[in-house]
Amino acid sequence: MTVPAASGPLNGIKVLDLTSMLAGPFTTMLLADLGADVVKVEPPSGDRTRALGPLREGDDPEQALGGYFQSVNRGKRSVVLDLKSEAGAAEFRQLVRVADVVVENFSSGVMERLGLSYEELALVNPRLVYAALRGFGDARSGKSPYETWPAFDVVAQAMGGFAGITGPVGGPPSKAGPGIGDIFPGTLLALAVLAAVRHAERTGEGQFVDVAMYDAVLALCERIVYQHSYLGVVPRPMGNGHPLLAPFDIMQTLDGWIAVAAPSNNHWRILAEAMDRPDLVDDPRFIDNGSRVAHVGEVRRILGGWLAGQPTAAVVAALGGRVPIGPVNDAADIFSDEHVHLREMLVEVEQPGSDTPVTIAGSPIKFSATPSRVRGRGPKLGEDAVGPLLDEWAASGLPHDAAPRADGNDDAG
Incomplete structure (x- = not known):
């Protein structure tokens, strides 16, 4: 596959992607959207998500580009290497020599057993940024009692605190609909990679970068930490409400549901x-946000009773732009919303084996001078070859293409 010429801010950054499933591929998807040249290094069997689907009937007879795979592997290239073989590991080291970044989400110890640990690869390329994403982190950053445990999104949501505060009041814990236990750690790892690449550009020094899914979800749930520290409470599920703001809820209308967040006195x-x-307005029970929080049951009864008799569209027409509100959209609503089309948040990409493209979510990060964008479909397995890729990357110059000062510090002044 020929990936469109990059124009994003990461144009020229070369990434070797050893990740699979969702968390790691989401990291490298973000880097690809931002203009990096991301090459998936896949085993002969390919990424496990290639055949998970969903698949449109009659499309993709090889079942190599299901929706799961397409969504988070768009704009990447693919080479096949058996890293368990001496030849495959040797070819990978050649790629590392001219790469900027390696990203992997293997279980702890896998890369060490392959002879491809960070320390080994840093000898090949001292500028290399090596990024790892695991359920409970890497011992280099702090040994965890769960270091060898496998983890998926739902485990991270549970252990990191998210599930324990999500769900109906008095009800059981609940996971989020989207895979935030994968996606948020993946997003943080992309941010960390960019910071490490910046450091390498300035100093010529690569480093090991580590994000644990547990840690990331805990950081996402920061509110429960200060609530427990300040008040000694153990937060529990609050439904759609907020412990510190009122009204702040999702409520039923005559024909649907709507989110309302109006904690300021003006919005009330x-x-x-x-x-x-x-x-x-002047009722002492509702005179300010603190009073409304103290009487949140009454706030919900009054506001909820009014909303239950109003069509969603009428509430949006009356209050949209005046109070923070929004209808609860399903996928069909989103596809018909002008906002997502104007913001290029629904993007069509080629689906091999079909004349009809498929739609995936676009890039939410916008730039005025160096646009980010979806740079094409996901790659077929082994669609690229190591030899031509090596020639191309070697011709583009050293990783980061920066000459650090002799003292390792290029700060101005």
Whole structure:
């Protein structure tokens, strides 16, 4: 596959992607959207998600580009290497010599057993940024009692605190709909890679970068940490409410559901006027956000009772742009929303074996001078070859293409 010429801010950055499933591929997907040349290094069997689907009937007879794979591997290239063989490992080291970044999400110890640990690869390329994403991190950053445990999204959501505060009041814990236990760690790892690449450009020094899924989800749930520290409480599921803001909820309308977040006094006044309840503005129970939080049951009863008799579209027409509100959209609603089309958040890509493209989510990161974008479909397994790739990367110059000062410090002044 010929990947479109990059124009993003990471144009020229060369990434070797050893990841599979969701968390790691989401990291390298972000890098590819931002212009990096990302090459998936796959075993002969390929990434496990290639055949997971969903698959459109009649498309992709080889079942190599299911929706799961397409979504987070778009704009990448693919080479096949058996890293368990001496020849495959040797070819990989050749690629490392001219690469900027290696990203992997193997279980702890796998790369060491292959003779491809960070320390081994740093001897080949001292500028290399080596990024690892595991359930419980890497011992280089801090040994975990769970270091050897496998982990998936739902495990990270559970152990990191997210599931314990999600769900109906008084109900059981619940995971999120999207795989945030994968996606948020993957996003943080992309940020960490960029910071490490910046350091390598300035100093010529590569480094090991580590994100644990558990740690990332805990960071995402930062509120429970300070609540427990300040108040000694153990936060539990709160439904769609908020412990510190009111009204802040998802409520049922006459024909659907709508999110309402109006904790400021001005927003509460606008809601009171819309409900034809001016008395609520000066009511001591609702006079400020703290009072509304203390009487949140009454807030929900009054606001929820009014919303239950209103069509969603009427509420949006009356309050949109005046109060933070939004309808609860399903996928069909999103596909018909002008916003996502104007913002290029639904992108069509080629589906091999079909004349009809498929749609995947676009890049939410926008730049004025160096646009990010989806740079094409996901690669077929082994669609690229190591030899031509090596020639291309070697011709493009040293990793990072930066000459650090002799003292390792290129700060101005």
